[in-house]
Amino acid sequence: MAVYERTYSRYQGPLTSTSTRFLILPKYAFREVFASKWMLAFLVLCFVFPLWCCAVIYLSNNADFLALFPNLDITQFLKIDADFFFTFLQVQAWYAFFLSLFIGPGLVSRDLSNNGLPLYLSRPFSRVEYVVGKTTVLAIVLSAITWVVGLLLVTMQASFVGWGWLADNLRLVFGMFVGSWIWILTLSLMSLAISAWVRWRPVAAFAMFLVLLGGLFFGSTINLLFRTEVGDLLNLIKVIFVLWASLLGVDSGLETSVFSASVVLLLYWGGFLYMLNRKIRAYEVVS
Amino acid sequence: MSATHMTEASPAGGVDWGLVGRQIVGILRMELRNQLFSRRAFALYFLAFAPVGIMALWAASPVPDKLALSGPIDASRVYAFVFQGYLSTSIFLSCLILFMSLFRGEILEKSLHYYFLSPIRREVLVAGKYVAALIAVTGVFAVGTTTLYLLTMSPWGLGELGRYLFSGPGLGHLITYVSIAVLACIGYGAIFQLAGQLFKNPVSVAVLLWAWEFINPFLPSLLKKLSVIFYLNSLLPVPVAAGAFAIQADPIPAWVSVPGVLLLTAAVLALAGWRARNMEISYGSDD
Amino acid sequence: MANETQTSTVGFDPEGPLPDGEAVVFDNVSKFYGEVLGINRVSLRLGPGITGLVGPNGSGKSTLMNLMTGLLHPTEGEIRVLGAPTNRPEQLFHHVGYLTQFDSFPATLSGYQFVYSYLRVHGHGHADADRLAWQAIDRVGLREAAERKMGGYSKGMRQRIRMAQALAHGPRVMVLDEPLNGLDPMARSEVIDIFKALAEDGCHVIISSHILHEVDMISDRVLLLSGGYVVAEGGVNDVREEMHERPIQVLLRCNKATEVAGALFAQEVAVEVSLHDDRQGVMVRTANAGDFYRFMNQLVLDKSLDIETISVADSDVRAVYAYLIENEGEGL
Numbered sequence: 039m040a041v042y043e044r045t046y047s048r049y050q051g052p053l054t055s056t057s058t059r060f061l062i063l064p065k066y067a068f069r070e071v072f073a074s075k076w077m078l079a080f081l082v083l084c085f086v087f088p089l090w091c092c093a094v095i096y097l098s099n100n101a102d103f104l105a106l107f108p109n110l111d112i113t114q115f116l117k118i119d120a121d122f123f124f125t126f127l128q129v130q131a132w133y134a135f136f137l138s139l140f141i142g143p144g145l146v147s148r149d150l151s152n153n154g155l156p157l158y159l160s161r162p163f164s165r166v167e168y169v170v171g172k173t174t175v176l177a178i179v180l181s182a183i184t185w186v187v188g189l190l191l192v193t194m195q196a197s198f199v200g201w202g203w204l205a206d207n208l209r210l211v212f213g214m215f216v217g218s219w220i221w222i223l224t225l226s227l228m229s230l231a232i233s234a235w236v237r238w239r240p241v242a243a244f245a246m247f248l249v250l251l252g253g254l255f256f257g258s259t260i261n262l263l264f265r266t267e268v269g270d271l272l273n274l275i276k277v278i279f280v281l282w283a284s285l286l287g288v289d290s291g292l293e294t295s296v297f298s299a300s301v302v303l304l305l306y307w308g309g310f311l312y313m314l315n316r317k318i319r320a321y322e323v324v325s
Numbered sequence: 326m327s328a329t330h331m332t333e334a335s336p337a338g339g340v341d342w343g344l345v346g347r348q349i350v351g352i353l354r355m356e357l358r359n360q361l362f363s364r365r366a367f368a369l370y371f372l373a374f375a376p377v378g379i380m381a382l383w384a385a386s387p388v389p390d391k392l393a394l395s396g397p398i399d400a401s402r403v404y405a406f407v408f409q410g411y412l413s414t415s416i417f418l419s420c421l422i423l424f425m426s427l428f429r430g431e432i433l434e435k436s437l438h439y440y441f442l443s444p445i446r447r448e449v450l451v452a453g454k455y456v457a458a459l460i461a462v463t464g465v466f467a468v469g470t471t472t473l474y475l476l477t478m479s480p481w482g483l484g485e486l487g488r489y490l491f492s493g494p495g496l497g498h499l500i501t502y503v504s505i506a507v508l509a510c511i512g513y514g515a516i517f518q519l520a521g522q523l524f525k526n527p528v529s530v531a532v533l534l535w536a537w538e539f540i541n542p543f544l545p546s547l548l549k550k551l552s553v554i555f556y557l558n559s560l561l562p563v564p565v566a567a568g569a570f571a572i573q574a575d576p577i578p579a580w581v582s583v584p585g586v587l588l589l590t591a592a593v594l595a596l597a598g599w600r601a602r603n604m605e606i607s608y609g610s611d612d
Numbered sequence: 613m614a615n616e617t618q619t620s621t622v623g624f625d626p627e628g629p630l631p632d633g634e635a636v637v638f639d640n641v642s643k644f645y646g647e648v649l650g651i652n653r654v655s656l657r658l659g660p661g662i663t664g665l666v667g668p669n670g671s672g673k674s675t676l677m678n679l680m681t682g683l684l685h686p687t688e689g690e691i692r693v694l695g696a697p698t699n700r701p702e703q704l705f706h707h708v709g710y711l712t713q714f715d716s717f718p719a720t721l722s723g724y725q726f727v728y729s730y731l732r733v734h735g736h737g738h739a740d741a742d743r744l745a746w747q748a749i750d751r752v753g754l755r756e757a758a759e760r761k762m763g764g765y766s767k768g769m770r771q772r773i774r775m776a777q778a779l780a781h782g783p784r785v786m787v788l789d790e791p792l793n794g795l796d797p798m799a800r801s802e803v804i805d806i807f808k809a810l811a812e813d814g815c816h817v818i819i820s821s822h823i824l825h826e827v828d829m830i831s832d833r834v835l836l837l838s839g840g841y842v843v844a845e846g847g848v849n850d851v852r853e854e855m856h857e858r859p860i861q862v863l864l865r866c867n868k869a870t871e872v873a874g875a876l877f878a879q880e881v882a883v884e885v886s887l888h889d890d891r892q893g894v895m896v897r898t899a900n901a902g903d904f905y906r907f908m909n910q911l912v913l914d915k916s917l918d919i920e921t922i923s924v925a926d927s928d929v930r931a932v933y934a935y936l937i938e939n940e941g942e943g944l
Contacts, residue, residue, distance in 0.1 A: 240528035351732030435716035444705035
């Protein structure tokens with residue numbers, strides 16, 4: 039019997055810290071995401087409305103501009119308050135949704151198609167880290183067009199009217215930050231869950247579209263047929279708007295209660311997490 | 326090993342239609358299993374029967390009274406509205422999912438070559454797959470349309486329903502609605518099957534088509550005629566108000582619209598057959 | 613030789629031309645993927661028996677097979693398989709079976725359903741399809757697993773069930789892309805026996821493989837591809853003889869190895885001679901095999917050599933492959 043000298047020894051060099059290991063996923067995902075010119079063009083488009091808001095804030099605080107309309111209470115149109123930022127969030131929410139349509143569908147589906155999951159999960163890298171890593175990809179991009187730019191607008195307004203305004207509107211800051219994160223988490227979980235189940239990217243994108251539009255359609259139909267507002271609970275966009283309105287302290291114009299909206303949102307999250315739990319595995323169960 | 330070698334040429338030198346028939350039966354066996362009993366079928370059943378569930382709740386609730394509907398004749402207006410939504414959403418999306426995946430889905434699963442390595446004309450393959458999907462989708466939606474209709478008319482009791490169906494216009498309306506549903510499946514099915522063959526990303530085409538069909542009421546008369554939904558709407562036994570900004574156009578008589586949709590289908594299927602004859606198998610990165 | 617003309621006839625009696633209806637014929641066939649070359653100006657005529665396609669990745673083996681079975685269409689030229697054009701599947705696949713490189717299948721089917729269902733698509737009735745399916749499944753030794761879902765099969769089992777599907781309808785031309793992939797040694801041996809049996813029945817069996825010694829063992833002839841060109845074809849030994857300008861290696865074990873080495877150098881019949889450590893053998897590289905063997909005959913008589921072994925060390929496909937493909941820049 040041949041006995042060979044043992045020459046293999048395990049890697050003993052430095053390892054990425056366990057706390058930041060999940061960041062490896064966005065590092066490589068971003069390269070792919072930003073390789074698309076369409077994606078870059080759309081990302082630029084996402085900042086058009088914030089620029090417009092920037093201009094409005096500037097003009098609303100510009101005495102020379104206001105003096106051009108002596109007979110008109112222009113401040114009524116250029117009022118910078120919670121409603122203004124609610125509108126800002128509503129518009130950016132759609133941009134965030136379309137951005138996640140670009141980025142989200144390929145996040146997990148590619149790994150599943152290429153049998154990449156066993157490769158990730160056979161390393162000291164857990165399923166949770168995998169999901170967090172993939173979520174981070176969307177979270178970073180969506181943050182840039184929602185709360186980051188939103189807080190910059192708040193800061194701009196505060197710098198014009200005095201920092202006292204900021205102290206008076208701390209709820210706005212909190213609401214914008216938390217509200218944005220609610221939407222970012224919802225979109226990220228939805229994208230990942232659908233991407234994990236639908237391996238064909240265009241279909242995954244379409245499925246995300248359907249989750250939103252299907253809820254809207256069925257919700258509206260129920261409202262019409264039953265003469266009720268309960269259908270709004272199926273409409274994810276309306277659920278989010280109710281929560282944002284509550285966080286920012288404005289009137290959403292909807293009858294749905296914050297409690298029921300919260301419960302519905304948690305159900306959506308639970309559903310997405312269940313879908314992820316079923317698919318993000320190092321092995322496939324064949325029955 | 327021995328096998329009976331069969332050729333398509335009959336002793337007379339023509340096509341052996343018996344063999345072609347057996348091959349189509351072979352395709353139907355495979356495809357019907359795929360369309361009706363696979364994971365993909367969940368979308369079909371959901372889209373077909375979720376509205377039925379909502380309508381069942383409606384029929385069982387006191388809402389019809391609240392809507393001041395006096396009986397099935399009044400309810401037929403409700404049904405016209407419900408059916409239009411059913412047509413433009415459930416039937417449209419189901420056709421999209423089923424027919425588009427006939428070829429594109431198999432390319433993604435890398436299993437189309439098994440068909441291409443069988444001794445069948447590609448045109449027969451196109452026809453077999455189309456017929457299989459058509460049987461699945463029309464079967465499901467004929468049941469869905471009928472159940473929806475009966476549920477809408479049912480709140481006033483079985484006696485009233487029976488009188489409306491057999492002594493009134495009910496049965497005629499029901500047959501017309503089912504025929505429209507079948508005609509929609511025939512038309513949309515052919516278009517989506519071809520899109521699945523022609524485009525790597527047919528979902529974009531589908532979204533565009535959906536948008537085009539959706540804005541149909543607001544299009545000028547000439548452009549309206551370049552859609553499927555216009556011809557289908559022309560057949561509705563109870564017209565539906567198109568909305569405040571809709572542009573009115575004279576409905577197309579049935580003797581024009583039905584052959585029109587069938588001719589369009591035949592032309593699209595001929596193109597699909599030609600495309601299939603020229604298709605090559607090169608499973609790229611369609612994910 | 614392939615680099616002189618791309619047209620040749622492989623695998624049947626050269627005295628009588630094989631009619632088109634009995635051969636796989638490539639007539640000046642080229643395939644381009646956009647600007648990328650698949651195969652270029654290939655003319656071939658493959659007869660019954662086992663033909664091995666050998667070449668590195670990207671050499672055009674799969675392209676050749678896909679063209680042969682109509683999964684790809686040639687950019688130029690024409691292909692006929694037993695007289696049937698490849699763009700007529702309704703004619704072609706009554707007598708052609710193809711085991712592709714795609715390790716995929718309709719996911720929800722069992723092995724039996726997979727073979728049976730496609731036999732139904734071929735046009736067989738239930739009883740016929742059932743009988744043929746079980747025959748094919750038995751032939752690849754998968755009866756026990758036939759009722760299980762294919763999603764749970766190992767790679768070797770998937771390979772075997774796909775092979776069963778390809779040969780279930782009794783084709784006269786079997787095209788097999790890397791058919792031994794994923795098979796354990798026992799299964800390999802069984803599958804190779806199937807190929808040999810098919811060839812003995814008069815089938816055209818066309819096999820591609822990277823496992824060179826297996827191609828060498830099972831093939832009646834080989835077709836070597838590189839960069840989209842057929843660089844050599846014929847029996848392994850025929851190809852070797854065609855390469856007379858190239859040195860061959862001969863292993864010689866005898867009692868006077870040192871003297872043999874000296875004599876070979878003196879007569880300039882060897883390009884290189886290396887003496888074995890035990891001084892009981894030499895490895896000779898010679899550019900002219902004929903001169904070498906004539907000289908050796910004389911040497912045996914003159915020196916009363918006691919020869920234990922004399923064998924050509926590189927007449928297998930691997931050597932031919934190495935000469936023609938790996939070193940093609942040097943001489944081809």
